Amino acid sequence: xxxxxxxxxxxxxxxxxxxxxxxxxxxxxxxxxxxxxxxxxxxxxxxxxxxxxxxxxxxxxxxxxxxxxxxxxxxxxxxxxxxxxxxxxxxxxxxxxxxxxxxxxxxxxxxxxxxxxxxxxxxxxxxxxxxxxxxxxxxxxxxxxxxxxxxxxxxxxxxxxxxxxxxxxxxxxxxxxxxxxxxxxxxxxxxxxxxxxxxxxxxxxxxxxxxxxxxxxxxxxxxxxxxxxxxxxxxxxxxxxxxxxxxxxxxxxxxxxxxxxxxxxxxxxxxxxxxxxxxxxxxxxxxxxxxxxxxxxxxxxxxxxxxxxxxxxxxxxxxxxxxxxxxxxxxxxxxxxxxxxxxxxxxxxxxxxxxxxxxxxxxxxxxxxxxxx
Amino acid sequence: xxxxxxxxxxxxxxxxxxxxxxxxxxxxxxxxxxxxxxxxxxxxxxxxxxxxxxxxxxxxxxxxxxxxxxxxxxxxxxxxxxxxxxxxxxxxxxxxxxxxxxxxxxxxxxxxxxxxxxxxxxxxxxxxxxxxxxxxxxxxxxxxxxxxxxxxxxxxxxxxxxxxxxxxxxxxxxxxxxxxxxxxxxxxxxxxxxxxxxxxxxxxxxxxxxxxxxxxxxxxxxxxxxxxxxxxxxxxxxxxxxxxxxxxxxxxxxxxxxxxxxxxxxxxxxxxxxxxxxxxxxxxxxxxxxxxxxxxxxxxxxxxxxxxxxxxxxxxxxxxxxxxxxxxxxxxxxxxxxxxxxxxxxxxxxxxxxxxxxxxxxxxxxxxxxxxxxxxxxx
Numbered sequence: 001x002x003x004x005x006x007x008x009x010x011x012x013x014x015x016x017x018x019x020x021x022x023x024x025x026x027x028x029x030x031x032x033x034x035x036x037x038x039x040x041x042x043x044x045x046x047x048x049x050x051x052x053x054x055x056x057x058x059x060x061x062x063x064x065x066x067x068x069x070x071x072x073x074x075x076x077x078x079x080x081x082x083x084x085x086x087x088x089x090x091x092x093x094x095x096x097x098x099x100x101x102x103x104x105x106x107x108x109x110x111x112x113x114x115x116x117x118x119x120x121x122x123x124x125x126x127x128x129x130x131x132x133x134x135x136x137x138x139x140x141x142x143x144x145x146x147x148x149x150x151x152x153x154x155x156x157x158x159x160x161x162x163x164x165x166x167x168x169x170x171x172x173x174x175x176x177x178x179x180x181x182x183x184x185x186x187x188x189x190x191x192x193x194x195x196x197x198x199x200x201x202x203x204x205x206x207x208x209x210x211x212x213x214x215x216x217x218x219x220x221x222x223x224x225x226x227x228x229x230x231x232x233x234x235x236x237x238x239x240x241x242x243x244x245x246x247x248x249x250x251x252x253x254x255x256x257x258x259x260x261x262x263x264x265x266x267x268x269x270x271x272x273x274x275x276x277x278x279x280x281x282x283x284x285x286x287x288x289x290x291x292x293x294x295x296x297x298x299x300x301x302x303x304x305x306x307x308x309x310x311x312x313x314x315x316x317x318x319x320x321x322x323x324x325x326x327x328x329x330x331x332x333x334x335x336x337x338x339x340x341x342x343x344x345x346x347x348x349x350x351x352x353x354x355x356x357x358x359x360x361x362x363x364x365x366x367x368x369x370x371x372x373x
Numbered sequence: 374x375x376x377x378x379x380x381x382x383x384x385x386x387x388x389x390x391x392x393x394x395x396x397x398x399x400x401x402x403x404x405x406x407x408x409x410x411x412x413x414x415x416x417x418x419x420x421x422x423x424x425x426x427x428x429x430x431x432x433x434x435x436x437x438x439x440x441x442x443x444x445x446x447x448x449x450x451x452x453x454x455x456x457x458x459x460x461x462x463x464x465x466x467x468x469x470x471x472x473x474x475x476x477x478x479x480x481x482x483x484x485x486x487x488x489x490x491x492x493x494x495x496x497x498x499x500x501x502x503x504x505x506x507x508x509x510x511x512x513x514x515x516x517x518x519x520x521x522x523x524x525x526x527x528x529x530x531x532x533x534x535x536x537x538x539x540x541x542x543x544x545x546x547x548x549x550x551x552x553x554x555x556x557x558x559x560x561x562x563x564x565x566x567x568x569x570x571x572x573x574x575x576x577x578x579x580x581x582x583x584x585x586x587x588x589x590x591x592x593x594x595x596x597x598x599x600x601x602x603x604x605x606x607x608x609x610x611x612x613x614x615x616x617x618x619x620x621x622x623x624x625x626x627x628x629x630x631x632x633x634x635x636x637x638x639x640x641x642x643x644x645x646x647x648x649x650x651x652x653x654x655x656x657x658x659x660x661x662x663x664x665x666x667x668x669x670x671x672x673x674x675x676x677x678x679x680x681x682x683x684x685x686x687x688x689x690x691x692x693x694x695x696x697x698x699x700x701x702x703x704x705x706x707x708x709x710x711x712x713x714x715x716x717x718x719x720x721x722x723x724x725x726x727x728x729x730x731x732x733x734x735x736x737x738x739x740x741x742x743x744x745x746x747x748x749x750x751x752x
Contacts, residue, residue: 009681040559040562040710040711060559072542075542076542076543078715078716078717079719099530099533099535100534100536101536102537102538103538103539104537104540105540105542106539106541107543108541108543108544108546108547108548109543109546109548110548110715110716111548111550111558111562111636111714112558112562112714112715113541113548114550114553114554114555114558115558115559117539119555120537121537124537127535128534128535129510132532132533132534135531136514136518136531146516147486147512147513147516147517148486149486149487149488149489149509149510150486150488150489151488151489151490151491152488152489152490152491153491153493154469154470154491154492154494155492155493155495156493156494158493158494158496158498272391275392275395278395279395297496298471299471
């Protein structure tokens with residue numbers, strides 16, 4: 001029950017995070033995933049006309065009206081990151097169509113000087129563009145032919161894809177990685193509680209024990225994934241083909257349970273299993289996520305080796321060809337067969353269940369030479 | 374003496390536990406991984422840095438053969454774009470989204486109107502888009518001015534009406550930063566630094582539950598309570614080694630970040646903030662340990678608390694809300710960002726850390742007092 005509560009609270013927090021990210025992204029003109037830091041850097045400004053300073057983005061830069069000598073002193077004392085000097089006659093120059101020369105003084109000892117430089121540069125560009133347009137409008141006759149620029153965009157912006165697709169697919173796969181402890185408890189727990197002997201003495205084969213335990217966990221995971229999907233759909237997430245998404249996540253859980261069972265079957269105790277599981281799960285997460293990111297940047301066929309890519313494509317409503325499905329399914333099948341075979345073989349060995357446990361190198365040697373294995 | 378003996382025993386327990394040592398290793402990977410990602414994404418999203426590192430070959434733009442020796446070609450080349458020429462522009466358009474990031478062509482051929490097609494899903498889309506926009510804007514304005522019969526001086530004045538001169542001061546104490554990029558500075562100081570420095574304290578909460586609930590499970594806690602050590606001493610003996618273990622890790626991460634050329638300013642102030650935050654985290658861990666029966670239950674509960682702590686500490690760094698601004702200044706991670714990134718810290722920032730220090734102290738003192746009363750034995 002505790003684990004279920006934990007997972008649901010994680011899900012609710014993630015939904016809030018997603019929504020705030022998407023709101024931020026969709027409300028901003030420029031799409032980025034950088035932190036929103038109020039007053040991260042500060043800049044003193046001497047701008048009597050007030051024409052320039054009002055364009056500086058106040059959400060990152062704290063704009064402080066000041067004068068030349070005070071501001072240079074503030075920079076020397078490290079009280080401000082930069083100082084923007086706009087000539088006093090800027091408004092007059094704009095009126096008479098003359099160019100404006102601004103100076104920005106930056107404190108090189110402050111790492112945030114690049115943030116101020118970038119912001120002041122962007123502001124200067126915006127003003128320059130608008131000023132340039134008004135100058136050209138007044139300098140050229142009205143019947144002058146102007147080349148038109150037609151801009152056409154295709155595809156979804158990358159940050160939006162990362163938030164909407166990658167984070168959602170990670171969320172959908174989360175239950176698969178949260179149930180590792182149940183498998184550990186189910187296999188290592190039997191060893192620690194010394195009930196493994198009784199279990200082995202029962203009229204069941206080792207294969208039946210391993211598969212039986214794995215099936216119980218797989219069913220629990222499927223229930224969790226089902227609940228997860230319902231909550232996400234209620235929360236307004238756009239998930240196309242929910243049934244196929246569910247089936248693919250469930251299928252992916254089978255090899256993951258198999259790999260976890262291998263770790264559990266080999267481990268002596270909870271602690272050892274915990275370390276093993278952490279390391280193995282880093283590898284599994286990498287194997288699942290890297291092809292997804294690769295698919296987003298370059299839509300290559302090999303990216304479909306990760307079932308996560310297929311799930312992402314399924315809920316995005318993309319059409320998926322049969323070879324793409326086949327690649328992911330073959331991967332699931334091969335990893336499942338190998339992992340369950342190793343887990344069963346390990347569970348069949350008395351030296352692993354009751355000790356003294358052989359080392360990993362010894363086991364690999366036995367596997368290569370077909371001894372005992 | 375008794376306190377140091379207990380502290381030594383707790384310290385040895387931590388260092389003997391393989392899982393904690395593995396977690397330290399994992400933190401090194403997280404630090405190096407996030408640093409590498411920040412560097413890569415900063416270069417990929419910054420036109421100046423891409424030009425600087427000569428990585429413009431990835432900015433592939435398809436153009437028709439007919440663009441050769443035209444003003445548009447000159448403007449596009451001026452932006453260091455990698456132009457690929459096609460006899461038939463429809464071939465280029467078919468490659469958009471795979472080989473090409475954008476396609477630029479004059480429509481109809483021989484005319485002046487420009488069509489720009491871009492693939493927004495490409496990693497380099499922001500840079501390519503910025504560069505193309507600049508090139509076509511210049512092309513558009515220049516065409517307009519030339520056709521109106523203005524001379525070169527007039528055209529230059531209209532095209533560059535605002536000049537910005539950058540003057541760098543304090544060059545002798547230039548910040549030793551790995552990448553002089555606004556994105557890099559914002560992502561490193563604005564998220565990665567507080568995240569990395571707080572990671573050891575997230576781990577500390579787990580160690581503390583293991584230390585108390587573990588003793589209870591092994592039935593050694595009653596023996597410890599029977600020894601002639603006061604409850605406060607037991608608490609200190611259990612918490613100080615964990616606190617120092619976490620603080621040492623954070624200090625090592627500060628040194629490692631310095632070596633990676635992400636200088637952490639005001640390290641002593643940062644140490645003080647981390648010390649009190651550590652006390653708060655450990656206090657929460659102890660409090661929790663008194664309400665659970667097993668390590669498994671404690672781990673689940675601490676994970677819930679850490680999820681909420683992560684939410685409270687890190688979400689304010691990413692959410693833009695005007696009415697929460699006054700509160701944001703008192704969030705510990707926001708204070709950490711300001712302390713770490715500012716060579717000369719403002720006194721107001723130090724004052725804004727007072728609530729964090731007081732709350733952490735209160736959690737710890739409340740926990741110790743509660744422990745003295747209950748002695749954490751649940752029968």
